[in-house]
Amino acid sequence: MSRNTISGVNAGSMADIAFLLLIFFLVTTTFEEDEGIKSVIPKPCPVGVDCSSDVAKKNIFTIQLNRNNELMANNETITIEELRENVKAFIDNNGDESCDYCNGVKKETLSDNPQKAIISIHTDREASYDRYIGVQNELTGAYYELREELSKTKFNKSVDNLTEEELKILQDSYPFRISEADVK
Known part of the structure; x- marks a missing residue:
């Protein structure tokens, strides 16, 4: 008496187990949130209000990045390593001598004061x-260094140890004004 039997593993519930494992891992896994570049987008101009303003050309620091990754600042070719110092000199210039905390050289071709200084970036699509990102890092670094210097002279502290109120004073002293649109 011989019987033909086929032995095997019952896999009927394998799909259920795989589904439960999938749900478990989806529920328990945490995903890191990408930070990206933090920017504040201006509010739209109200209807019927003229929101344009004239900006003196000397208060605009123009940065151009072309398709070959060559960098120009105010129509002069520079390296990315030179960008931070050029931006700091532009912002901290104190051309109109209204800034009592600025350390600039008061050059007529650079900005009047930090509140009027605008950085305009034009980037080729290619x-x-x-x-x-390197250009953005240098710009952020320039503002950070200016605020750090002011923090040490005004509060005798590092930026990392300031209160919210003191930090707001630094941000108002050196406002981060960057435009990626044509500034007129």
């Missing part, structure tokens, strides 16, 4: 993302 420029590399890494180079664009």
Whole structure:
């Protein structure tokens, strides 16, 4: 008496187990949130109000990044390493001598004061993302260094140890004014 039996593993419930494992891992996994570049987008101009303003040309620091990743600042070719110092000199110039905390050289071709200084960036669509981020890092670094210097002279503290009120004073002293549109 021989019987033909086929032995095997019952896999009927394997799909249920895989589904439960999938749900478990989806529920328990945390995803890191990408930070990206923090920017504040201006509110739309109310209807019927003229929101345009004239800005003196000397108060605009123009940065151009072309498709070959070459950098120009105020129509002069520079390296990315030179950008931070050029931006700091522009912002901290104190051309109209209204800034009592500025350390600039009061050059007529640079900004009047930090409140009027605008950084205008023009980037070619074919420029590399890494180079664009490098420009953004240098701009952020320039503002951070200016605020750090003011913090040490005004509060005798590092920026990292300031209260919210003191930090607001620094931000108002050196406002981060960057435009990626044409400034007129």
